[in-house]
Amino acid sequence: MNGKRILYLLLGWFSLITGIIGIFLPLLPTTPLVLLAAWCFSHSSERFHSWLLNHKFFGPIVNDWQSSDGIPKRSRNRAILFMWAGMLISILMVSRFWATITLISIGICVSIYLLRMPLRTEETNTNTTDDKDKNC
Known part of the structure; x- marks a missing residue:
């Protein structure tokens, strides 16, 4: 090696x-x-x-x-939500101007990146209760 x-x-x-x-x-x-x-x-x-x-x-x-299918919309939205929640907690805990500016800058860049990613369509379950009743 x-x-x-x-x-x-x-x-x-x-x-x-x-x-x-x-x-x-x-x-x-x-x-x-x-x-x-x-x-x-x-x-x-x-x-x-x-x-x-x-x-x-x-x-x-x-x-x-x-x-190349992209990411699920739900996962993207969760990632953005939890990232900003973590950033907000960090900003409140650190309370330094330079750290706040850095975290906000990183958050904006990552958010833009995630929002520009292609979204994958989720497969939905097409079976309805009527379909299940027909099969019984």
């Missing part, structure tokens, strides 16, 4: 572990770190990349990102 692959592998695991910690710490982003881990694993280890793509919790995040 060459040095570049080892570096990508270590960065991938560091990113994934930090992303898992981010599940429990509100200001540490999980999704970007999982996506970084997937990219690092794709350049270092087919086995770990495949494992991450098929993982119960992290696989859908990576698959949604890699597909």
